[in-house]
Amino acid sequence: xxLWQTSQxxxxxxxxxxxxxxxxxxxxMKFGGLSxxxxxxxxxxxxLLVLGLLFKRxxxxxxxxxxxxxxxxxxxxxxxxxxxxxxxxxxxxAQPFPAAWATTNLQVAGMVVSVQNLVIIAVxxxxxxxxxxxxxxxxxxxxxxxxxxxPALARVLGIPVGRMVLYTxxxxxxxxxxASFLVSPIYLAKFTNxxxxxxxxxxxxxxxxxxxxxxxxxxxxxxxxVDNFVAAYLSAQYRAAIPLFLLIAVILxxxxxxxxxxxxxxx
Amino acid sequence: MAALxxxxxxxxxxxxxxxxxxVSFAVHAGEILGLIGPNGSGKSTLFNCILGQxxxxxxxxxxxxxxxxxxxxxxxxxxxxxxxFQLLQxxxxxxxxxxxxxxxxxxxxxMWSRLFGPRDAGLSAAANxxxxxxxxxxxxxxxxGALSYGQQKLLDVAMAFMAGPRLVLLDEPAGGVNPxxxxxxxxxxxxxxxxxRSTFVVIEHNMEFVMSLCTRILVLAEGRIIxxxxxxxxxxxxAVIEAYLGT
Numbered sequence: 001x002x003l004w005q006t007s008q009x010x011x012x013x014x015x016x017x018x019x020x021x022x023x024x025x026x027x028x029m030k031f032g033g034l035s036x037x038x039x040x041x042x043x044x045x046x047x048l049l050v051l052g053l054l055f056k057r058x059x060x061x062x063x064x065x066x067x068x069x070x071x072x073x074x075x076x077x078x079x080x081x082x083x084x085x086x087x088x089x090x091x092x093x094a095q096p097f098p099a100a101w102a103t104t105n106l107q108v109a110g111m112v113v114s115v116q117n118l119v120i121i122a123v124x125x126x127x128x129x130x131x132x133x134x135x136x137x138x139x140x141x142x143x144x145x146x147x148x149x150x151p152a153l154a155r156v157l158g159i160p161v162g163r164m165v166l167y168t169x170x171x172x173x174x175x176x177x178x179a180s181f182l183v184s185p186i187y188l189a190k191f192t193n194x195x196x197x198x199x200x201x202x203x204x205x206x207x208x209x210x211x212x213x214x215x216x217x218x219x220x221x222x223x224x225x226v227d228n229f230v231a232a233y234l235s236a237q238y239r240a241a242i243p244l245f246l247l248i249a250v251i252l253x254x255x256x257x258x259x260x261x262x263x264x265x266x267x
Numbered sequence: 268m269a270a271l272x273x274x275x276x277x278x279x280x281x282x283x284x285x286x287x288x289x290v291s292f293a294v295h296a297g298e299i300l301g302l303i304g305p306n307g308s309g310k311s312t313l314f315n316c317i318l319g320q321x322x323x324x325x326x327x328x329x330x331x332x333x334x335x336x337x338x339x340x341x342x343x344x345x346x347x348x349x350x351x352f353q354l355l356q357x358x359x360x361x362x363x364x365x366x367x368x369x370x371x372x373x374x375x376x377x378m379w380s381r382l383f384g385p386r387d388a389g390l391s392a393a394a395n396x397x398x399x400x401x402x403x404x405x406x407x408x409x410x411x412g413a414l415s416y417g418q419q420k421l422l423d424v425a426m427a428f429m430a431g432p433r434l435v436l437l438d439e440p441a442g443g444v445n446p447x448x449x450x451x452x453x454x455x456x457x458x459x460x461x462x463x464r465s466t467f468v469v470i471e472h473n474m475e476f477v478m479s480l481c482t483r484i485l486v487l488a489e490g491r492i493i494x495x496x497x498x499x500x501x502x503x504x505x506a507v508i509e510a511y512l513g514t
Contacts, residue, residue: 150359
């Protein structure tokens with residue numbers, strides 16, 4: 001969503017972007033002999049470099065000048081390359097990923113709550129708050145918003161548009177690395193992890209509103225709640241179809257998303 | 268003393284068709300130069316070449332005697348050169364005040380202050396002055412996209428002056444602005460020129476506006492300068508009348 005707003009980049013490899021950083025960490029431990037905390041730091045840095053800087057320079061910049069569709073196809077190809085690359089060169093089977101926090105459960109008012117899930121919720125909420133503060137509360141964030149809304153004017157006003165777009169790619173890379181480190185201890189590091197994550201994230205962003213961060217969060221929450229209610233009270237077999245039904249309904253009834261803004265675009 | 272802006276033998280062709288065909292002129296500090304001509308005469312192309320948004324086919328542009336060819340728009344902004352566009356250009360989802368702060372903030376502070384410094388970059392007072400000057404006080408916290416066309420045009424012009432530029436290229440500032448607002452806009456531009464010592468180059472189709480604002484006028488037709496002089500002389504120039512009336 002951030003990438004779309006600043007550079008019209010639709011990244012169909014976003015799910016694989018979440019899958020890959022966990023393997024950077026595992027590779028740093030296995031081949032580099034690093035401790036888990038050091039491997040996390042190395043994995044984060046490599047994610048910024050590969051999924052931020054190199055993705056922008058080697059994939060997006062050469063292809064986007066030919067239009068959005070070639071970029072969509074390129075990112076689909078990139079997703080396949082990443083998935084098959086991990087399967088071929090690291091492991092085809094699921095790899096255990098260490099957790100940086102306790103894996104015990106807590107009893108809260110008669111309910112069993114996993115500490116891991118609480119940590120995920122807390123870190124995700126902090127990340128969203130930090131991102132919102134950065135975008136709305138700093139001059140650099142305001143420059144990034146300006147770049148997203150009108151890059152031609154931003155350039156004339158002296159805003160280094162190229163640098164703002166790079167920041168967006170780096171923030172995206174940082175967030176996917178964080179997501180990878182959070183979910184991999186639960187779902188294990190698997191080369192197929194990106195398939196589900198990418199689809200659900202994409203559907204959540206469209207359902208919530210592609211041009212609003214809070215829209216994507218609301219979309220994600222809605223999908224999660226509906227998914228679990230369907231599995232519990234209807235049928236677990238149909239739970240995978242629910243996001244797609246929701247997607248079709250939103251596109252038909254409210255194409256801008258539940259919290260999205262209608263945008264006019266000159267063609 | 269070198270001219271503030273000097274354009275030498277500038278040419279720009281698109282697929283063999285010359286949009287600007289060897290234009291030369293100079294603008295001195297404190298001038299308000301009008302650039303008029305029929306539709307398709309090359310005025311906006313000339314602006315875009317001067318500001319580096321189009322690469323000229325040949326020729327040179329100098330600021331203070333120094334060539335600026337190949338400089339990026341953001342570097343030109345730091346040299347004190349601003350512009351407005353023929354089509355409205357604001358940041359529609361940001362407030363009027365934020366639009367003005369954005370227009371001035373790139374001249375203030377380094378990377379650290381951009382991340383952790385005050386969000387207004389110390390420009391609140393300047394933004395307030397600009398809001399009052401262009402009579403936008405009642406709309407200061409409104410989203411720019413929610414303003415009327417004329418109000419957005421005023422904001423567009425106000426943004427061009429936020430960074431205290433020495434030279435501003437205004438592309439049809441009167442376009443789509445109602446007559447009441449137009450009088451106010453002209454008076455404000457004159458006041459900035461007199462008190463702020465800003466220099467303007469103005470493209471405009473509204474003859475009454477341009478004749479009453481500018482101190483000197485250049486007339487372009489088919490990418491060439493066909494007349495140059497004081498507003499009164501241009502008004503009576505036979506070549507200009509023929510270019511406009513096609514006789």
